[in-house]
Amino acid sequence: MRPLSETVKTISESITLKYNRLALQLQREGKRVIRLTAGEPDFSTPEPVIASALTAMKTGKTRYTPAAGIPELREAVARKLSRDLGGRWEASQVVITNGGKHALHLALMSILNPQDEVVIFTPAWVSYEPQVRLAGGIPVLVETDSSYLPDVAKLKSKLTEKTKAIILNSPNNPTGAVYSPQVLEAIAEVAKSHDLYVVSDEVYRHLVYNGDHLSIASLDGMLERTIVVDGLSKSHAMTGWRVGFALAPKSIAAFMIRLMSHTTSNINTPTQWAALDALSLDTSYMRDEFKRRRDYVLERLKRLKLPHSTPDGAFYVLLDVSSISQNDTVWVEELLKQEHVATVPGSAFYAPGTVRISFAASFEELEEAFNRIERFIHKWI
Numbered sequence: 001m002r003p004l005s006e007t008v009k010t011i012s013e014s015i016t017l018k019y020n021r022l023a024l025q026l027q028r029e030g031k032r033v034i035r036l037t038a039g040e041p042d043f044s045t046p047e048p049v050i051a052s053a054l055t056a057m058k059t060g061k062t063r064y065t066p067a068a069g070i071p072e073l074r075e076a077v078a079r080k081l082s083r084d085l086g087g088r089w090e091a092s093q094v095v096i097t098n099g100g101k102h103a104l105h106l107a108l109m110s111i112l113n114p115q116d117e118v119v120i121f122t123p124a125w126v127s128y129e130p131q132v133r134l135a136g137g138i139p140v141l142v143e144t145d146s147s148y149l150p151d152v153a154k155l156k157s158k159l160t161e162k163t164k165a166i167i168l169n170s171p172n173n174p175t176g177a178v179y180s181p182q183v184l185e186a187i188a189e190v191a192k193s194h195d196l197y198v199v200s201d202e203v204y205r206h207l208v209y210n211g212d213h214l215s216i217a218s219l220d221g222m223l224e225r226t227i228v229v230d231g232l233s234k235s236h237a238m239t240g241w242r243v244g245f246a247l248a249p250k251s252i253a254a255f256m257i258r259l260m261s262h263t264t265s266n267i268n269t270p271t272q273w274a275a276l277d278a279l280s281l282d283t284s285y286m287r288d289e290f291k292r293r294r295d296y297v298l299e300r301l302k303r304l305k306l307p308h309s310t311p312d313g314a315f316y317v318l319l320d321v322s323s324i325s326q327n328d329t330v331w332v333e334e335l336l337k338q339e340h341v342a343t344v345p346g347s348a349f350y351a352p353g354t355v356r357i358s359f360a361a362s363f364e365e366l367e368e369a370f371n372r373i374e375r376f377i378h379k380w381i
């Protein structure tokens with residue numbers, strides 16, 4: 001047989017899925033497993049969104065739409081994000097995608113040429129590196145500082161004439177870090193002086209517990225070089241609906257739409273009508289509940305006396321176990337085996353020696369999970 005794709009060979013299956021699978025296997029064996037692996041809200045999709053989708057289906061909104069999405073939704077997204085983020089986008093600059101993940105893929109495919117370098121700050125979400133590779137680019141990993149914020153001096157030291165773009169993710173998965181205005185200003189200066197694109201993944205922007213969300217797109221001179229990625233997965237508990245948004249300079253948006261028209265075509269049509277109604281819903285009750293859990297998790301973490309990130313946004317915390325274990329994967333697997341608490345090794349996020357804990361779980365589950373984690377650590381050391 002002829003060899004398969006050399007490009008796909010360079011990427012591997014997502015590690016988060018592996019730990020979810022191991023947890024489900026234990027659950028099937030009858031164990032009371034607590035899963036703190038989830039990258040999705042544990043809330044149900046709001047009823048009005050479901051009602052909108054049903055109405056769309058019953059009223060014939062079941063056919064193809066333009067690849068970039070229905071004009072009504074593109075307009076509503078342009079209006080809402082211009083208001084929320086302080087940018088100025090028109091409907092023609094909005095692409096409705098199959099989740100934020102698809103928006104990132106289209107963006108990278110549209111801006112990269114072979115061997116272009118793309119900066120990714122670590123710890124980082126699992127899909128950036130494979131996505132850069134799939135688009136023919138070279139990922140350049142740059143470690144954040146001790147507060148998990150981008151280190152601009154380090155960033156500058158990694159730039160070459162091949163550097164084409166920087167990926168930003170604030171609020172951050174897996175650390176929960178929210179980038180400060182100073183850090184964003186400094187990155188914007190670097191992007192402008194080196195003529196770089198910025199792909200700004202803001203899918204957790206609704207989940208900020210300290211201060212306000214700031215988009216780099218709103219900073220002086222950044223709108224024309226920034227692609228904002230957003231969506232309804234995390235903000236409206238709609239992970240399975242697959243709806244994301246990309247807001248890009250016109251020429252980039254046009255490339256993304258070309259790509260979409262020959263690959264996925266439009267996203268699911270009833271979902272687009274439901275998304276239009278979702279945009280006007282207030283989902284701050286989810287943020288309030290996540291904040292309550294986050295505060296509780298921080299209290300429990302204090303008792304463990306191990307270093308950890310402080311999640312000012314999103315729903316993850318990174319626990320540093322390097323002082324008690326030489327291998328985060330072994331630690332995670334033992335915690336799952338002995339105490340039936342599922343987490344994800346930090347190595348999956350380029351942060352060896354740490355463990356990602358998601359607090360997208362009920363308060364009761366978090367309470368029980370931390371009882372077990374505490375017991376496990378006492379046994380371990």
Ligand SMILES: Cc1ncc(COP(=O)(O)O)c(C=O)c1O
Binds near residue numbers: 098232234239
């Ligand atoms: C940082 C980050 N970006 C993007 C996504 C993609 O979200 P979706 O494709 O479900 O909208 C996720 C999902 O886990 C994420 O954590």
